[in-house]
Amino acid sequence: MIALADCNTFFASVERVFHAGLKGRPVCVLSSNDGNIVAMTAEAKALGLKRGDPFFKVKEIIEKNNVAVFSGNLVLYAAMSKRVQSIMRRTVERTECYSIDEQFLYLDGYEKHYDLVELMRGMIKQIALWTDIPVSVGIAKTKTLAKVASKFAKQYKGYGGVCMIDTDDKRRKALSLFELADIWGIGPRTFAKLTRLGVTTPLQLADKSEEWVKRHFHRPCYQTWLELNGFPCIDTSEILRRQTITTSRSFGKMISSKDELKASVASFAASCCSTLRADDSAAMSVSVFACSNRFREDLPQYWNIATQRLPVPSADTLEITAEAMKLVDKIYRPGIMFKKSGVILSDIVPGCFHHILFDYVEKREERVMLSQTIDKINHKYGLRSVGLAVAGDQNEQWKTKKEHLTPNYLTDIDQILTVQI
DNA sequence: TCTGGGGTCCTAGGACCC
């Protein structure tokens, strides 16, 4: 059996941990730039708020109902996620992190010595005690069914946080009650096609013949069909090294000058490179993209991307930023109001430092050490204490708007929580 | 005024090879 442990409304729950008095009060967490709602508590959902709603469009509902609003702080959430994960690893030997708020737990063998449901309930209690984060667990034969079970665990209080699908009757009942569009792996396109073919519940899909599924769909949907019938085939364990690293942001205000666009891209390049080095990797390909504001129909629209291959895999901020600046020269257009830019590193290989016989960069080894020193300084004294001048300073127009930001309580000694007695 | 960010996998089709 496999379990999916899922933190309930994770980002909102983390904010609740650090803000006394939010229990029972609706809480919303916003995306970058305070743009859209990305997470919210059940109380907020009950007000009719939906994931993805633009903040400015629902401001009235939020103010009227005294909803607590926070700018998303991924650094804080990632630190809390690590704590939750470590408690899960204390409970179950083989675990697999699937996302910031979800973990698969392999329970094979545990059924000999434990009641699986009680084992998971104990883990949930421990997590609540040590972190105050609420967690739901679904247990089943496959990952797709475990996901279904976890949704039931979340939905019905009677399960005590843990729902197990361990018989065929339970499987069929669960699949007959579950929304087809909410099945893991069924996106809007596949859902529409299934509906056209007369399939409206997960059970109807599961009961179709293998031949029927293969005739109408490609592999992803076929795999979902197998999983719904209890045959595990989705492997999420292979993602060891990232294949791409992206940093991109929408700007707080639109910009039109090349220097400002370069400043944003240089800052994103530096961020990509430090991620690269933290993974002990190097990239062979740099891409830069920039675009206008797609919601402003009154302005000329523009989108472009340019890519440069590097002769040697590199994790050197100086080199990659220099390439990125040349790419900005290629895609910049005067007169365009830019709303967003980004840097994508791809063709990622293991190891920070690579060497070729006829290198055009002198003292490459020292350059790598320089970058690593920058990482150390920034780690010790705070993000972007040291960086390239071309990336500009903190207060420029393109910087993201974050008006409701919670401090980095768990990762920055200067921002640690203060308690007044 | 204000509309997110970061990923993976699969497939078809083109280019190229012998």
Added chain:
DNA sequence: TCTGGGGTCCTAGGACCC
């Protein structure tokens, strides 16, 4: 009248996920 067969690699785009 007749116009090969069997591959690989790369890329763009689609679909999906949190």
